Amino acid sequence: MKKKRPMPDVFIILFSFMVLVLLASYIIPAGSYERTTNNGLTQVATDSFQYITAAPLNVMDLFTAIQKGLVAAAPLIFLIMMVGGVLKVIESTGAISAGIHQLISKANGRRNVLIFIFCATFSTLASVGVGANLAIAFIPIGLFLARSMKLDPIVGVAIIFLGSYAGFGAGVFDPTVTVAGQTIAELPLFSGFIYRGVIFIVFLAVTTAYICRYAKRIKQNPAHSVMGADAFDNTEATHEPGALPPFTFAHKLVLLIFAASFVFFLYGGFNFGWGITELSATFLMVGIATALIGRMSPNDFVKRLMNGASEVMYGALVVGVAAAVIVLLRQAQLIDTLVHSVASSLDGHGKIVAMELLYVFNLVFNGLITSGTGQAAIVMPIMVPIGDMLEVTRQATFITFKLGDAVTNIITPLSGTLMACLAIARVSYVEWFKFVLPLVLIWIVIGGAFVGVAVAINYGPF
Template identity: 35%
Template sequence: MSKKPLENNDSTTEIVESKGINAFVLVFIVVAVAAILTYIMPAGQYERQEVDGRSVVDPATFTFIESTPASFMDLFNSIHLGMLEGSGIIFFVFIVGGAFGILKTTGALEAFVKVIALKFSDRATILIPILMLFFAAGGTLMGMAEETLVYIGILVPLALALRFDVFTGFAIVSLGASVGFSAAVMNPFTVGVAQGVAELPLFSGMGLRLALLATLYVAAVWYVTRHAKKVRANPSLGFYGRYDRETIVSVIDEDFKISTRHKLVLYTFLLNFIVLIYGVIKLDWYITEIAGLFLLFGILIGFIGKISSSNIADSFIDGAKEILPGALIIGVAQAILVIFKNGSLMDTILYYASNMIDSLPPVLSAIGIFIFQLFFNFLIPSGSGQAALTMPIMAPLGDLIGVTRQTTVLAFQLGDGMSNIIFPTVGFFMAGLAMAGIPWTRWVKWVFPFFLIQIGIAVVFLIIAQLTQYGPF
């Protein structure tokens, strides 16, 4: 029983569009609001000092300064400046997308998907908790975030071949890594930096974070599996984006056998991930080194797959083209931060927020810090950057209002991590949606109930932390 392969329609505009508002329009509106706020909010600043190579604020030094409101042209100039600010991840996304374009041209990825789909056709849902555990471990142990992009090109076609939908494939990666990142058992970029600023023993308080990880993981697996089962039972309930559902219902050829050349391509691709893991853990690689690795292995895969050098280049361009909207929106989102920085509003927001939290009853103070960090991540979607900016203020504030420093760190990591699956200013998240072909508004509608579940879990754990004086201090 031979079936047609997965088909991908030509349109890429669906990536950022839906029946609702276009994601570019939404982010530009936020940029415009940020520019207007530079005329309304007073400018202010904290003095900063170097601590272990990081610039951190001195919480006792806030002063109001002369405002520098954004001009009409600044509104448009900020887009270019945002592109420059986000250039590292923008070009990382292009290179990873191009490498996947080469892999797709070899036919090995489609062959791999068919083999796995055939093997697990009768027990497909068992793969969901297994795969999500892998991504949760990556998020909680090494802060996997941008790195998730390299898996989306594999998991979405696999989910479709198993008669799930695009949401299922994307959620396995994004929600799996997100719950791990939020729980942050040993995440060096959030807990590691925040505990350093708060002068806590590195990775202390691990017991509660392990319980938090288990709770978030079970909730995420339940949410994704529940949706996947519904789609498998009734395909019309799924979202397929730019894919043609009629050709996705079954792509399994029961007599299909993977070729030796495809096996060589896949082994080479697996070697790429082994080198990647080693480089990240042992050599402190980040997106520049990871991008270079994917470019190298993309070229190697092309030659092993018997593709001509010209076809390798064309395939690279085609792969990069597919994620163009997601890459560009990273720069547009960075424009918001440019406006706030140039208008000296970031420190003012920190100052007023800390005063508001100070006025809350002690049992609610930790929740107040969490809510502030949750929304502040819209402006600074960087775990280490947000820790360096906010923790020098929040840690001593917690001392004054009866919140332990460990609880303050917990509130920070939860607020920083949970919003990464919903805010359009989070660059790697938007790029991932682009790779999967999911409009932002459609994703938010689907994931929002789980986002609220996460908020509820966070509040419960913060109350436990507050009542037990989560420490060591």
């Protein structure tokens, strides 16, 4: 029997892109736009493109680009590590788990209410930076709830995983992907949150309704499950969680401080121009406050902080290696050539159609590079000048990237988070594909509508 080849790791894919850039430097002519600075934004002069002479890349350039990419992306890398470390400290207090269990008890077994509570909870967590990876840890609870309601494991996965990505798609106050994209676009961090809040509400409502409709069909006839009527047979990962953990005053205080930190940073960002450095500092202060409330010893706090940072190290390094692709493109002076080529192909389509085409491109690209920050490092330096030449606001360009980054995460087999959740629930990828494909198409249409509106209204900084 022929052994099935595993999916290539994201680092392999990124390095393959680097090799392609190396080869392209011998084939594609270098080019350059003149750039000007207007109101603090670096913009290309639309009619200034010209082909230039540039030396092709060599093997040493290929490998030194990794170091250069890591250095260039250092602020984002360390922010991701800080966020991961602090979230681990918060998680270790039991505040997140206790809060979720409290919500379960309040729902009192009502199916649609439980589905909404779980989707809304994980959507909110993902929209403020509690990464979708956390969903993996809560899949067993989702499975238990699904079984208690006599539903299939797909519902158990969906209320956790899809809930998370409904919030991730909006990224209202996401301190990683939203910050990465807006930093490259030279936008105030977290600006435009009102429009992203609307996106959040729509995605959450549609996702919840989709899961509730599927659950209702199964409730009426278990044979309607894509897994069959006996979906829970021989499933081990559905044991009932232990006794309900107490939701203490300390837990409430920790969650309140975490929520208040975003208000604090927004105030500083809009009034004092705070950026990534201040955001990292804000998270560190939240971590220290959490440690004090949780009565952690200094050594214990540092240990938990480092454990959390180590858990997100993989994703943080993806940002650096993705930045290495841009390092090579810049070194070979191919970015402006790509921008000119894409902009020329979009010429005559109109702003809205052009940005919709960029949105579709990003949907496809996200199927390969599922890391949002890694994708931002590659795509945004190309999309920003294209948006400028189309006279589209930077905020509209960013939302085109953000929505394109989110949707295909729930269906691509290259998503480690998705495959891990399915493995825990013992749901095959084919079964998940059948279940989620209609929702993916709905998300694509909704995302496209939001892109079109953003362009049409000249979606601005706030």
